[in-house]
Amino acid sequence: MARLVGIFELPGQAAAAVVQLRGRGYTDIETYSPAPFTEVDDAVHPKPSRVRLMTLIGGLVGVVTGYAMTIWMANNWQIMVGGKPFSSIPPYTIIAFELTILFGGVLTVLGLFLFGKLPKFKIDPAYSSRFSAEDFGVVVRCREQDVAEIDALLRENDATEVTLVES
Amino acid sequence: MTPPRTDTVAGMIRPVPMPPDSQVNRDLLAVMKGASSGYWFLLALSLFFMHLAGGIWVYQVYWGLGIAGYAHPVFWGVYIVTFVFWIGIAHAGTLISAILFLFRAKWRNAINRGAEAMTVFAVLTAAQFLGIHVGRMWKSYFILPYPNQRGLWVNFKSPLLWDTFAISTYATISILFLYVGLIPDIAIARDRATGWKKVLYTILSLGWVGSSNQWKAHNRSVLHLSGLATPLVLSVHSVVSWDFAMALVPGWHTTIFAPYFVAGAIFSGFAMVLTLMIPVRRIFGLEAYITDYHFENMSRFILLTSIICGYAYAAEYFISWYSGVEPEQTAFWLRAFGPYWISTWVMIIFNTILPQLLWFKKLRVNVPFLFVLSVCINIGMWFERYVIIVSALSREYNPATWGEFIPSWPEMGILAGSFGFFCTFFLIFLKLFPIVAIAEMKEIAIHEKAHGAQGAD
Numbered sequence: 335m336a337r338l339v340g341i342f343e344l345p346g347q348a349a350a351a352v353v354q355l356r357g358r359g360y361t362d363i364e365t366y367s368p369a370p371f372t373e374v375d376d377a378v379h380p381k382p383s384r385v386r387l388m389t390l391i392g393g394l395v396g397v398v399t400g401y402a403m404t405i406w407m408a409n410n411w412q413i414m415v416g417g418k419p420f421s422s423i424p425p426y427t428i429i430a431f432e433l434t435i436l437f438g439g440v441l442t443v444l445g446l447f448l449f450g451k452l453p454k455f456k457i458d459p460a461y462s463s464r465f466s467a468e469d470f471g472v473v474v475r476c477r478e479q480d481v482a483e484i485d486a487l488l489r490e491n492d493a494t495e496v497t498l499v500e501s
Numbered sequence: 502m503t504p505p506r507t508d509t510v511a512g513m514i515r516p517v518p519m520p521p522d523s524q525v526n527r528d529l530l531a532v533m534k535g536a537s538s539g540y541w542f543l544l545a546l547s548l549f550f551m552h553l554a555g556g557i558w559v560y561q562v563y564w565g566l567g568i569a570g571y572a573h574p575v576f577w578g579v580y581i582v583t584f585v586f587w588i589g590i591a592h593a594g595t596l597i598s599a600i601l602f603l604f605r606a607k608w609r610n611a612i613n614r615g616a617e618a619m620t621v622f623a624v625l626t627a628a629q630f631l632g633i634h635v636g637r638m639w640k641s642y643f644i645l646p647y648p649n650q651r652g653l654w655v656n657f658k659s660p661l662l663w664d665t666f667a668i669s670t671y672a673t674i675s676i677l678f679l680y681v682g683l684i685p686d687i688a689i690a691r692d693r694a695t696g697w698k699k700v701l702y703t704i705l706s707l708g709w710v711g712s713s714n715q716w717k718a719h720n721r722s723v724l725h726l727s728g729l730a731t732p733l734v735l736s737v738h739s740v741v742s743w744d745f746a747m748a749l750v751p752g753w754h755t756t757i758f759a760p761y762f763v764a765g766a767i768f769s770g771f772a773m774v775l776t777l778m779i780p781v782r783r784i785f786g787l788e789a790y791i792t793d794y795h796f797e798n799m800s801r802f803i804l805l806t807s808i809i810c811g812y813a814y815a816a817e818y819f820i821s822w823y824s825g826v827e828p829e830q831t832a833f834w835l836r837a838f839g840p841y842w843i844s845t846w847v848m849i850i851f852n853t854i855l856p857q858l859l860w861f862k863k864l865r866v867n868v869p870f871l872f873v874l875s876v877c878i879n880i881g882m883w884f885e886r887y888v889i890i891v892s893a894l895s896r897e898y899n900p901a902t903w904g905e906f907i908p909s910w911p912e913m914g915i916l917a918g919s920f921g922f923f924c925t926f927f928l929i930f931l932k933l934f935p936i937v938a939i940a941e942m943k944e945i946a947i948h949e950k951a952h953g954a955q956g957a958d
Contacts, residue, residue: 339517344951368523369685369944370716378713383721389729407646407654415658425658428740432666435733439674442725443681447707450718452684454708461710462517463692466685467526468943471517498513 336481337501339460340472340488345371348470351491352377355474360484362475364458366465374470385445392441393434400430460499469494475501525946526689529939532785533690533932539784540928547924554918557911558633566636570909574902575894579912580634582886583919586769587627588668588741589762589882591675592734593770594620598678599730602723608798610941611791614686615781616774617679618936622926623773624672626919631668633915660743667740674733678726684709685719685940701933738766745889751832752893755820761813765882768806768852771799772878777927779872781936790937793866800865803856803878810885811853828898840905841892844884851881 342348348365352374355363365374404426412420446452460473472493474484481498488496561568571578594616601609632638644665646655655662688709691702709715742762745753775796782791821833836845855877858864865871891906930936 341517345947346951365713366711367713367716368711369940369947370720371944371947372720375713375717375720379717383714383717385718385721385725389725393729403646404657408657411652411654413656415656418658422658425663428663428736429657429666431732431736432663432670435729435736436670436673439670439677439726439729442722442729443677446681446718446722448718450715452707452709452715454710457708457710460517462519463522464517464519465711466689466692467520467523468947469520495518497515497517499517500514 335475335501336478337460337473337475337499338481338484338488339462339497339499340474340491340493341464341495341497342470342472342491342493343468344492345374345470347492348472349373349377351472351488351493354487354491355472355484358483358487360474360476360480364460364473366461366471366473368466368468368470371470383445384449385442388441388445388448389438393438395441396434396437397430399437400433401426403433404429473499522693523943525939525943526693528787528789529935529937529942530690530693532781532787532936533934536932540932544925544928547921547928550917550921551925552918552921554915554921557914557918561633561911561915562638566634568909569911570907572904574897574904575891575906577634577890577894578906579887579908579916580630582883582890583916584627584630584634585741585762585886585890586883587623587630587919587923588738589766589769589886590773590879591620591623591627591671591770592738592763592766593774594618594623595671595675595678595730595734596767596770597774598682599727599734602727603731606798607945608795610938610945611795612774612778612799612937613941614679614682614934614938615778615936616770617675617682618927618930618934619770619773619777620675621672621679622923622930624668624675625926626923628668628672629919629922631665660740660747663740664744667737671733671737674726674730678730681719681722681726682938683934685711686935686938689939690935735763738762745893750893750897751826751828752821752836752889752896755817757813757816757820761810761817764806764809764813765852765885768803768810769879769882771803771806772875772882775799775803775871775875776879779868779875781931783868785936787937790942793868796868796871797862797865800859800871803875804859807853807856807859807878814849814853832893832896835896836888836892839892839896841888841895844888845892848881848885848888851877852885855881 340348340351342351345367348367349371352363352365356377363378365378367374401423405421408420408422408426414420458473460471462471465471472488474488476484485496566576569578569580594613597609597616598613598620601613632641635641644655644662646657684706687702688706688711691699691706694702739759739762742758746755746758748754778791779796782788818833818837821829824830835841855874858870858874895904895906897903
């Protein structure tokens with residue numbers, strides 16, 4: 335197996351190359367971008383990120399925790415305050431609201447770590463600091479006999495350079 | 502490169518060639534390099550005040566709150582005033598990062614990092630006052646609902662408890678927001694750093710490489726954090742305002758407090774962003790990134806929120822007169838013409854009259870004027886909280902219980918120390934992390950490049 339890195343100046347070019355590669359049946363593709371560009375990211379992973387599921391779970395757990403905690407604690411040791419019911423929903427809504435945000439936010443960040451596969455302890459040798467400058471990288475893993483075809487395809491899509499890296 | 506023959510693939514492996522670094526990286530990372538004598542002087546000054554306050558605080562813990570002049574009827578003085586002041590400052594960061602993000606106001610990109618960092622440090626500064634203002638700070642943890650031998654739980658009907666939840670949630674979310682936004686920028690710094698900084702950035706960047714799944718998850722996280730932080734930012738200062746509004750104190754017990762405090766918080770927060778970013782831009786030569794356009798937009802926000810504040814001040818006076826409730830009327834009369842009249846007029850002039858000058862475009866882009874105005878607003882907003890808290894407490898229902906409050910030297914020392922603490926962290930942040938969001942500036946630059954390329958076709 336071999337790996338080719340095509341370097342692009344513009345996100346549209348990188349995205350077009352990824353779409354064509356996928357069309358020809360190459361699926362082991364990764365891109366490196368200096369900034370978020372949905373066209374590039376969607377070309378590799380067309381489905382929406384599952385982080386949204388994490389936020390939902392976090393928010394739901396938060397709201398349930400908020401009401402359950404306040405109501406249970408107020409009834410576990412009942413102290414009458416201002417003649418109000420022990421289970422007073424309006425003030426507890428504030429706590430439930432804050433916990434919805436807190437749990438939702440924390441789980442969103444956990445989702446980023448989970449689905450963004452962070453932390454990463456070993457950095458891909460195909461990654462280069464020029465991808466944290468202003469260039470886009472399209473990395474394709476392929477069989478050695480396909481190198482020539484992919485090299486040509488990347489160049490057709492305006493890759494400024496194409497390099498082979500260790501696979 | 503000619504297409505390689507398959508048998509020589511292994512022989513052709515080489516590292517990806519490196520062109521010179523991009524302009525945006527060079528400009529924005531340069532802020533973090535080296536430090537002038539002026540920087541060290543400011544840092545030393547901030548550290549001095551921070552430690553001074555630490556010393557005073559130890560003294561106060563030993564002798565008790567009496568040394569800070571806390572006596573009947575005013576038990577909430579400069580400490581709570583300063584707490585509310587810093588929480589207010591903390592609001593602009595989230596507003597700029599979250600709300601302007603949801604509104605797709607692209608101009609926020611130049612200032613959002615500075616504002617987010619400011620938010621985190623302001624919340625941390627404010628949070629300390631919760632410990633400082635209580636008599637037995639070593640029992641502060643009583644505010645948390647934890648299982649204890651007495652089988653007691655906290656009173657969830659108390660606004661002070663709502664405050665605990667609101668502030669701790671706000672601190673957590675704003676730290677997460679700052680960090681999530683920083684990860685790609687730390688990776689940029691990591692790729693260019695050497696020595697101990699390389700180690701630090703390698704750990705903090707978590708191995709970020711900007712791959713498609715990382716950016717996808719990152720985009721989604723930022724979107725959701727913004728969606729969560731937007732109601733949060735509005736709730737936090739509302740909850741802070743209920744600390745007062747829920748009490749039956751004349752001058753506090755009004756329903757306008759929540760929107761009034763939120764508008765005031767955004768107003769003071771934007772002023773603080775200007776106070777910080779004007780010198781940062783000047784000293785580090787960031788005129789290409791933080792332009793007059795950004796300052797003008799912030800000025801407009803300041804003008805808008807100043808008008809809302811002015812409306813709230815007027816509405817408070819009108820309602821107290823219209824209510825026909827004598828203690829309420831007395832409280833507001835004494836605010837303007839009683840012993841705290843100076844504070845009240847400072848607040849009115851600095852917060853509602855001076856900012857009206859921003860109707861003039863010439864002044865909205867006059868950077869020295871904006872700097873002076875922003876400092877005036879910060880002072881005015883501190884006095885606003887002083888007026889609300891101190892004047893109300895010293896003049897409650899029964900004139901026999903009235904008393905005067907004069908700030909004591911330990912309070913003023915700790916107030917100065919809070920600025921020292923805030924500035925220390927902000928100055929350290931300036932040298933460790935990019936103060937302008939590099940990846941977001943690049944997003945704009947690359948978009949422009951792409952459109953330029955399309956136009957050429």
